[in-house]
Amino acid sequence: MTLQTLIIRYTVFAVIATFMNLFFQRIILIIDNSFPYFVVAVAVGTLVGLVVKYYLDKRWIFFDHKKGIHHYSRQFSLYASMGIFTTAIFWGFETLFWLIWQSHFMREMGAIIGLAIGYGVKYHLDKRYVFSNDS
Template identity: 60%
Template sequence: MRLAALYTAFAVLAILANLAAQRLVLALLGDAGFALAVLVGTGVGLVLKYLLDKRWIFEDRETGARAHSRKFGLYTAMGLVTTAIFWGFETLAWMTWQTDFAREAGAVLGLAIGYVVKYRLDRRFTFRTAPA
């Protein structure tokens, strides 16, 4: 139960960081910056979530550039499918209703679904020695 609560809290933090980064880009570039906003937000959320998951969810104490680059590469690869889920929901909501609320609601829904899938992939492939 503790693990699920932590994972959920970290997912919420990553979502908030993602959306804050998107809002910043959109504030600077307007609607023309939508694709860049989604990309920047995704990057910010990804790095934050990796650091939190590695230490607190999967209790991975391995250090060093080699270990981090290998695991971050796997973590990112596992995130490609889940990112497609997230981007799909966010983009569909934006294209359908073209409001910030709809875009963010689509993003939150897509990220929530994506994080469930991502946990399972990371547990199996990225952090193999992780607790169940």
């Protein structure tokens, strides 16, 4: 795969995962936008985005076709672990923008900025530790 194709695919998949993340957050925040619901919305959105992005990366970025519950559980655990630091970046930006502006639009802008930075870092971690030939 060419570098240009990789960048386009990875960006499109990051946009899809970001959209799914924010979509599920909005659904929850429609019910109530108090702080407890905000925490639940961020957690649910993050989980949905993580699962979507894992599947897309596994299949279309790293071309990993290994199967089996042992392989999936080990690999997904590594994938999620690599996302802890990058999720902190995302949550930090999203929460900071929410606290400063108290606006869902700005919260989502913070989320988008945080996710963009986080996904850039995550690609390199995943390539080295999750989808390496050893895994």
